[in-house]
Each structure stands twice: as structure tokens, then as C-alpha cells.
Amino acid sequence: MxxxxxxxxxxxxxxxxxxxxxxxxxRREHATQEIxxxxxxxxxxPPIVDExxxxxxxxxxxxxxxxxxxxxxxxxxxxxxxxxxxxxxxxRDIDEDLISRYVDPHDRAWSESIKSVRHKRFGxxxxxxxxxxxxxxxxxxxxxxxxxxxxxxxxxxx
Numbered sequence: 001m002x003x004x005x006x007x008x009x010x011x012x013x014x015x016x017x018x019x020x021x022x023x024x025x026x027r028r029e030h031a032t033q034e035i036x037x038x039x040x041x042x043x044x045x046p047p048i049v050d051e052x053x054x055x056x057x058x059x060x061x062x063x064x065x066x067x068x069x070x071x072x073x074x075x076x077x078x079x080x081x082x083x084x085x086x087x088x089x090x091x092r093d094i095d096e097d098l099i100s101r102y103v104d105p106h107d108r109a110w111s112e113s114i115k116s117v118r119h120k121r122f123g124x125x126x127x128x129x130x131x132x133x134x135x136x137x138x139x140x141x142x143x144x145x146x147x148x149x150x151x152x153x154x155x156x157x158x
Contacts, residue, residue, distance in 0.1 A: 017044050017052040022061070029067040032057065033093035068094060068102050079117040082110055084144020105146050114145050114153050127154070 017039060024035055032053055039049045056062035068089060075085045082105035089099045118140060127133035133154060140150050 013045065013048055014052060017048050018056070020044070021049075021052055021056060025056075025061060029070045030062070031064055031067045031092045031094055032062060034067075035062065064094060064098060068098055072102055076113060079113070079120065079143060081105075081114065081117075081140070081144030081146070081149065082107075083146060084142075087144070105149075110145065110149055111152065114140060114149050117143055117145075118153060 020039060020042065021035060024030055024038060030038075036046075036049055036053055039053075040046055053062060071089065072085055075088065082103050086099055086103050086105075089103070090096075118136060121139060122136055127136050137150050137154075140153075141147070
């Protein structure tokens with residue numbers, strides 16, 4: 001009889017972890033390591049968390065690929081460049097192969113993005129002197145655009 005109650009407690013714990021994981025996933029996509037850290041931070045047992053997350057991934061409910069696609073789209077829409085997005089994905093323990101597959105700093109699509117970001121921040125005014133150009137360059141670097149993208153932007157305007 002006591003063994004049945006132990007099995008029930010383990011099942012309840014699995015169900016509890018699964019419910020909390022699904023609650024998090026219902027709000028937005030999460031990276032596997034990100035959701036793992038949140039669940040363990042809530043005092044749930046790491047072995048059970050790992051088992052449940054593996055199950056969710058097998059069922060297609062948890063996907064680092066899907067997380068990366070959504071994350072890149074959201075960050076790009078907010079005006080961030082490829083270097084910043086790559087760094088943020090690395091901080092979230094995303095596999096390097098997955099990052100390189102979805103974020104290509106040499107993709108020409110970033111040209112439109114950098115133009116839009118610069119225009120939104122600085123308007124139609126293009127830098128007239130070195131000091132202003134340096135200020136705009138620092139801003140674009142902070143946003144995660146490459147030196148090549150920034151040079152191409154200013155060269156295109158000159």
C-alpha cells in the first residue's frame with residue numbers, strides 16, 4: 001500500500017511539473033534551458049523536470065527551433081541586429097548550430113532593418129560631421145549591427 005502512495009506522489013509530481021511547464025509555454029515560447037531554470041527555481045526536482053521537458057519536446061510542445069524563430073522575429077521587429085540577437089541566444093544556452101542556421105549577419109535583409117532603425121532614432125537627418133556619425137555608429141553597434149552593415153549604410157548615403 002505505501003508503494004502505491006509513493007507512485008501516486010511521483011505521478012502527481014510529474015503532472016505538477018507538466019502543468020507548470022505548460023502554463024509557461026502557454027504564455028510564450030521558451031528555450032529548453034530557460035524553462036528548465038524557471039521550473040527548478042520554483043523548487044521542482046531536476047530529474048523530474050528533465051524527464052517532463054524531454055516528453056514535451058517529443059510531443060512537439062517544446063521546441064528550441066520554434067523559440068529561436070519567434071525570438072529572432074521579435075527582436076528584429078524591435079530594431080536589434082544580428083550580433084546582439086546571437087549574443088542573447090547564446091545567453092539562453094541555445095545550440096550554436098541552431099543560432100548559425102537562423103541568424104546570418106551577412107544576410108542582405110539586415111540592410112533594410114538597419115536603415116529603419118537608424119531612421120526611427122535619428123530621422124531623415126544624416127550625419128554631417130564625424131562626431132555625429134560616430135554617435136550614430138555607436139548606437140547601431142549597441143543595437144547589434146556589424147561594422148560592415150554600418151559602413152555600408154553610411155557609404156550608401158554619401
